[in-house]
Amino acid sequence: MEEPKYLRVIDNDREIGKILDSGDPIENSKRYIQFLKSNGLYVEQSKTKLMFNQARAFATVSRDIHQGNFIKPPFNQQAITPFIVNSAFACEMYLKALQSLSGEVEECHSLNQLFRHLPNKTKDKISRLSNDKSAHFKLDSRTTFKQHLKTISNAFVDWRYIYEQDSATANINVVLLILTVLDTYLCAELNQT
Template sequence: MINTILFNANEFFEAARRCDFPKGEVTKDNFPLMIPEFVNRAFACELYIKAIAEFTKVNIKKNHKLDELFKEISDSDQEAIYSLWRTTNGNNMIDSDYVRKQFWDNLEAITNVFVRFRYAHEWITTTISLEHSFTAEQFTKFSPMSASKPFGSPRVYSGFLKQFAISLKVYAEKLILFK
């Protein structure tokens, strides 16, 4: 079962990779792939977390919210994934309260990307982005345009989803395939 979950996660990860924009440039040819990229990447994250939970014998609820799923795996698994995110993917950030807050804020900001972008037709206007998909509560908490966002707070960014997915993939494969 664990290997099947991991295999499926890798398939969705690969689908997201194929939809990804080279050098982050959006063109008329790749613009239609933005939503499939977000949905596939978010679903890959969900499956990686569920594979880790299955491997470590953590009973995890059926849920699509990445922050809630992530909180269900062990603290040591969370810490290892956070460390990978912090030190790979071009980050090389020193551990600090600010960086931890950045990680958790971004995780909360992407928590429901799978559902939000799967149903993008319900909210989409002229702009497709993580920030434009925020719920009212998320806008108040995370948007730099929100008056409630304190000066000096970590920003949220759509690149976090990709970095988080890579970190989960690396950790899950190391944990499961190279046990």
């Protein structure tokens, strides 16, 4: 008979326990969560926080694509589509996370529509933050956040199938501004709640 295998539970590079390896990743995940719960280590995250984490993950990938392909020549033109698609999806998730703070989350990809249905107080704060950060991205502060957002409102859908389009444009600095503003604002909101 084979010796049972155990998986180590690690926290901050330190083993804090072991779970019996079932051989099934899903079952092992359940055992891991049960271990955390039974030891008072499990932290339940809100749906909003999970949405924020997903948005931030896609935004991080977008920034990595930007850093690796658009900062210095030669520029990799093939990277623009993944940059735009990941950025647009990150924006969608940020906006849906903001919606979840105040009510129902819409099931759509239109960034304009998602933004339009945020509370006015939230839209005003986002607009002020956008004005404050515009100069950093070499953008005119007289252009509103809403106007910037309109330029990429349907980018998630459109850019995924860019080969079906005759042409498309996007201002990388506008995209970076939108990502930064939404991340900064939502991060501050979640730290308050």
